[in-house]
Amino acid sequence: MSETQTLARPSRATEMIRSNARALYPLLSLLLIGLAWQLGVVLFEPAPYLLPSPASVFTVIVAQFETLLYHTGITAFETTLAFLLSIVVAVPLAFAIARYRWCENMVYPLLVMSQAIPKVALAPLVIVWLGFGLGTKVMIGVLVAFFPVVVSTVVGLKSVPQDMVHLGRSMGLSEAEIFRKIYLPASLPSIFGGLKVCITLAVVGAVVGEFVGADRGLGYLILLASGQLQTALMFAALFFLVIIGVVSFALVQWAERALMPWHSSVRQDAA
């Protein structure tokens, strides 16, 4: 397999440089927004509980770094579990839906209907069932996040060209082999589309879970800081929440590149 990689290599180096350059632009706009914010606070002097200055948020981050890190770890852990569990639930379900007509007829409409229920409204019910522990946060995360993975996986599986399946049959591949060698890799691009939505929603789910009942995690910290009008701490917690979102999204994207370097969505030359 290693010899098959050689042609892709030179483009990967240029890709690194280009993506690094691209990463500078959002950082630059963030810096500008921060400067404008600081300037606004200096000029208009709002009460610190309404709008703290970026500098004071930074001070809080430094002073309470360990606390923030602890709660970030909790929320990140919940997010990860919710994400992984979403995959475990959604992908096999999508395969069943794509493979068996009766499953599609029975399950898919219900699934679509269930999405009309605001998941936040289900949170109190989940607490009644699962209590105030880790399970509740993960469950809410899964409820919020698994649906896009189901939809995108079904779409991916159904758009595998008929000829490709015929090809597999004519080579004498078994159903399991056709699934593994054709359906799965062919639908990976769609699956990853769903996973990218899933990971951001998993963060939302975890925080919702912490809002309705928790004694740790960034959602809990935000509620606590809100109750005590420690607005700077709220901003600090939000900042760490953003980091969780961005880093987890980047990890999914990295996995996408690693698993399917051949696909146009991750290739430089296809842009």
Add this chain to the structure above:
Amino acid sequence: MGKSISIDRVGKTYGTLEALSPTSFDIAEGEFVSIVGPSGCGKSTLLRLIAGLDLASRGTVAIAGRTVDKPETDVGIVFQRPVLLDWRSVIDNVMIQAEARRLPREAYLQRSRELLKAAGLDGFETAYPHQLSGGMSQRVSVCRALVHDPSLLLMDEPFGALDALTRDQMMIDLQKLWLRSRPTVLFVTHSVQEAVFLSDRIIVMAPRPGRVDATLTVDLPRPRRLAMRGAPAFNRLVDDILARFQRMGVLSDDADQTEEAERAPVQ
């Protein structure tokens, strides 16, 4: 060496639509047979029935005397589009045949390389499909259909999506590859030129419902050269088939002129 095919009153209906009305013909071992006809004449349906990828509504298809009731595996198929697996390199796309059939890897790697070289793809073994042109991709798919030395080669408008120049080259190369191992070939096309150039025999089909209109024997020496397309014997066959299309009412004046224009440069 190829296997014989026997088609006995084979018909196919989809719901109430008759795609193929009962059709019978035989193909000899190692024969190169083309099916030409306008779209909707059931030629692709027929190909799928022979491959066992679809089951006939009535009648029987038999390959080397055995009735086809499940997907045939001693077969190589080339579709209109290359249908390469994007996530596999060129050589791995060819090698999937050997993998699927659990053939010895080393020997078939060697054979895959030889075939790719014969198809003018030397040096592209480790490239990925997205790095290839349409013509190159289709060459890979022809190699994939040939690597396990099948007795039967089924081609469904394989050069239909290619430009005229590439198509000519592909015809020459296909003839060369076919002469090496002589499998039985069933070649579906809508290009009359292609059919006459490549075939021992041509089955002309008519549409709605799909049926055999005529069977013509091509008595030209092999290997055939591109220049042969100017020969009177060649043109007589082409004109005969085009006249049949006109009688079916599937060839309007405009389409007729297109066919003429296609033929003009070689005369």
